[in-house]
Amino acid sequence: MIAIIDYGVGNIKAFANIYKNFNMAFKIAQTKEDLDGATKLILPGVGSFDHAMQSLQDSGMKEKLDDLVLEKKLPVIGICVGMQMLAKSSEEGKLPGLGWINGVVKKFDISKFSENMPLPHMGWNSIELIQSNRLTDRLENDPRFYFLHSYYFECNDSSDAIATANYGENFTCMVNHHNIFGIQCHPEKSHHNGMQLLKNFGEL
Numbered sequence: 001m002i003a004i005i006d007y008g009v010g011n012i013k014a015f016a017n018i019y020k021n022f023n024m025a026f027k028i029a030q031t032k033e034d035l036d037g038a039t040k041l042i043l044p045g046v047g048s049f050d051h052a053m054q055s056l057q058d059s060g061m062k063e064k065l066d067d068l069v070l071e072k073k074l075p076v077i078g079i080c081v082g083m084q085m086l087a088k089s090s091e092e093g094k095l096p097g098l099g100w101i102n103g104v105v106k107k108f109d110i111s112k113f114s115e116n117m118p119l120p121h122m123g124w125n126s127i128e129l130i131q132s133n134r135l136t137d138r139l140e141n142d143p144r145f146y147f148l149h150s151y152y153f154e155c156n157d158s159s160d161a162i163a164t165a166n167y168g169e170n171f172t173c174m175v176n177h178h179n180i181f182g183i184q185c186h187p188e189k190s191h192h193n194g195m196q197l198l199k200n201f202g203e204l
Contacts, residue, residue: 002026002202003038007059009052010044010082014188018195024202032064040204041065041074045081049105049151050093052081062098069100073179075204076100077135083153083175083182092151101177102156113168120150121167127174127185133162135174135181135200143193145185147173152184 002019006012006028019026029035043065045052056062068074078086087097090105097105108119124144129136136143145165152171155161163174165184173184181201187194 001037002040002042003029003035004042005044005056005061005065006030007052007056007061009055010046010079011188012044015042015044015198018188018198019202022199022202024199029061030059032061035061035064035068038068039074040202041068041076042201043076043078043082043085045079045083045085047081048092049081049084049090049097050095052085053093053095053097056085066098069180075179075181075201077181077183077201079183079188080149080186083184084151086175086180086182087153090151100180101153101160101175101182103153103160103175104156105151106154107151108168108171110168115168117168120148122148125165125167125185127163127165129163131162133174133176134204135176135183135197136163137200138196139193144190145173145183145187145193146189147185149184153182 084105086101087103087105088099160175160177161172162176165173175182187197
C-alpha cells in the first residue's frame with residue numbers, strides 16, 4: 001500500500017491519479033493513523049523549505065514517518081521540495097530538515113554561470129544516470145524530466161547520488177540511500193519517463 005503524504009503541500013491528486021491508472025493500491029495519508037498499513041511512502045512538496053517542514057510538523061505525521069523510514073525501513077521517495085526535506089538543512093530556510101540523507105540544500109550561484117540563466121530553473125532537462133538503480137530502470141536513453149527549482153541537494157556522501165542534471169553547473173537531481181529516495185524533478189509532469197519512474201518506485 002503506497003501512502004501519499006498529504007500535509008497541505010504538493011500535488012496529491014496527480015500522484016493519486018497516476019497510481020490509480022497503474023492499478024496499484026494507494027491511499028492519501030493526512031494523519032499519523034492514516035499511515036497504518038503503508039508499505040511505501042511518497043513525500044511530495046512545492047514552495048519554500050521552511051513552510052514545507054513546518055506543515056509536516058503541524059500535520060502530526062513527522063515522528064511516525066521517522067519511525068517508518070528509519071526504524072521500519074519502508075521505502076520512501078521525496079519529490080521536489082520533498083527531496084530537499086530529506087537533507088539536514090537548506091540555505092532557503094532556518095528550520096532543520098528531516099536528516100534522512102546526509103546532505104544539505106544550496107541555492108544555485110548564478111554568478112558562476114557562464115551564460116545569463118535565470119532562476120528558478122524551469123523547464124525540461126536531460127539527466128545523466130551515474131549509477132544503476134532500481135528507481136531508474138527502463139527509462140529512455142537520455143531521459144528528460146521537468147524541473148522547477150532554485151535550490152539543489154548536495155550530498156555529503158557522493159555514493160548517495162544516482163543522477164545529475166546541468167543548469168549552469170552539474171547538480172545532483174536524484175539520490176538514494178538504502179530505502180530512501182529523492183528526486184528534484186517533477187515525475188508527474190514528465191510524461192513517459194516520469195510515469196516509468198513512479199511505476200518503478202511502486203514495484204520496489
